[in-house]
Amino acid sequence: MKKAALAVSIIIISIALTAFVATHYDQLPEQSNFALDLEHVRKLLRNDTDLPIGIGSLSVASGEFPGCLVVTGCGEGSYALDVRAFQLQYANGDNILIDPPHDKALNDANAILMKRFNQAAYDRVQQAMLQAQKIVFTHEHFDHIGGVVKSPNLPKLAEKIVINTAQQTNAEQANLRYPKILRDIKAIDYDTYYHLAPGVVLIKATGHTPGAQMIFARMANGEEVLFAGDTAWNKVNILEQKSKPLLANWAAGEDGVALAHQIRSLIDIYEKGDVTVLLAHDVDWLQAYEQRGLLQPDIRLEESE
Numbered sequence: 001m002k003k004a005a006l007a008v009s010i011i012i013i014s015i016a017l018t019a020f021v022a023t024h025y026d027q028l029p030e031q032s033n034f035a036l037d038l039e040h041v042r043k044l045l046r047n048d049t050d051l052p053i054g055i056g057s058l059s060v061a062s063g064e065f066p067g068c069l070v071v072t073g074c075g076e077g078s079y080a081l082d083v084r085a086f087q088l089q090y091a092n093g094d095n096i097l098i099d100p101p102h103d104k105a106l107n108d109a110n111a112i113l114m115k116r117f118n119q120a121a122y123d124r125v126q127q128a129m130l131q132a133q134k135i136v137f138t139h140e141h142f143d144h145i146g147g148v149v150k151s152p153n154l155p156k157l158a159e160k161i162v163i164n165t166a167q168q169t170n171a172e173q174a175n176l177r178y179p180k181i182l183r184d185i186k187a188i189d190y191d192t193y194y195h196l197a198p199g200v201v202l203i204k205a206t207g208h209t210p211g212a213q214m215i216f217a218r219m220a221n222g223e224e225v226l227f228a229g230d231t232a233w234n235k236v237n238i239l240e241q242k243s244k245p246l247l248a249n250w251a252a253g254e255d256g257v258a259l260a261h262q263i264r265s266l267i268d269i270y271e272k273g274d275v276t277v278l279l280a281h282d283v284d285w286l287q288a289y290e291q292r293g294l295l296q297p298d299i300r301l302e303e304s305e
């Protein structure tokens with residue numbers, strides 16, 4: 001009897017300890033080893049003309065993240081999340097569509113995170129993809145690539161989809177079934193940086209997912225923006241200088257160490273202040289960027305096809 005009680009106690013203590021470590025152990029390094037040399041990125045762009053003149057965005061879904069998945073120590077209990085498509089706009093009418101969000105079915109399947117879905121906005125993003133010159137993804141999760149995976153227009157979109165090899169081969173871990181058209185697109189393969197378009201460079205950022213990348217954009221007015229995807233889900237990681245919890249790394253299959261180095265880089269960039277860090281889901285920062293005119297709360301569409 002005593003032995004059984006001891007065994008139970010040990011099990012309970014082990015579970016409690018594991019739960020504590022999973023939510024409280026912080027991996028943030030003092031110095032980042034993440035390869036993000038902004039001077040090099042700027043050099044890649046030095047001869048570019050006709051830089052993007054605007055950034056559109058459109059919220060398709062919203063919900064909440066449990067704090068214990070967002071930040072070590074669990075933060076404020078929960079954090080609102082917004083799911084937007086982003087659109088880099090050029091003066092000649094060209095657009096690059098970033099991160100087309102998921103459809104209603106995927107929203108329902110992920111109801112634990114996603115509380116609201118806007119069908120009209122989803123339809124508008126689908127329309128914008130038909131008119132875009134390029135479609136690109138920060139990573140291969142449903143809320144960033146789902147709009148393409150489930151698009152009824154996929155045959156028309158295939159030519160303009162820019163997908164990297166890891167994003168293309170990682171559908172399973174992302175719990176997405178890619179249609180054959182998406183699997184057959186010739187993926188891009190690059191080491192660290194990929195010059196996508198005037199003013200725009202992709203930066204490999206394996207961590208949140210194998211195919212994760214950041215997108216650096218230099219605007220015509222000189223502003224610089226780093227689309228950091230889901231490197232952090234909320235600004236709390238940057239402002240309080242804390243990593244994502246191990247629990248999130250395990251749940252999302254993240255490389256927590258790589259991610260912690262990337263978060264350290266974002267902190268350094270944020271503190272320097274010359275580049276705007278854009279986290280895909282942070283409601284407050286997205287709204288603040290709208291208020292200062294960096295981000296529009298809608299995407300542009302030509303009236304008729």
Ligand SMILES: [Zn+2]
Binds near residue numbers: 141143144230280281
């Ligand atoms: Zn996301």
